[in-house]
Amino acid sequence: MSKLPTTFTDLIAEAENLELYPKLIKQINKDFLLANIDLDFEEDILPSNLKYLLHEVIYKLIQEKFSEYLNLLYIVDVSEEKIKQLDGSDTLQLSEQVTFLVLQREWQKVWFKSHYKS
Secondary structure, eight states: OOSOOSSHHHHHHHHHHTTOHHHHHHHHHHHHHHTTOOOOOOTTOOHHHHHHHHHHHHHHHHHHOHHHHHHHHHHHTOOHHHHHTSOTTOHHHHHHHHHHHHHHHHHHHHHHHHHSOO
16 A cells, blocks of 8 residues: 555545455444444445444544543554544534544555455
8 A cells, every 4th residue: 555545535436446345344344343333334335425424423422422432543543643633623523534534544454454365
């Protein structure tokens, strides 16, 4: 992976081009389950719905269940450094940025697994 996709559109395009979109969904489902967050996406969910629902869940976690939110970031393994660089004054904007960081990290995991499998 030369570099991570920097937009949602690029990330989804890359996942679909490499036929890894279903694996991305599985990885998201797996990590959310590990974090005890009740979320289970169908593998054929539209990318726009995925983005919207993920954003909604992360927004609610930040607002109402902050410790679960932190646990999710830990399980997904989102860089603490990247989170600290975000502006937390606007929760809606923050949750949108965190949603992308979560997707980016999940994509990284899926890409590495497929790229380095024996």
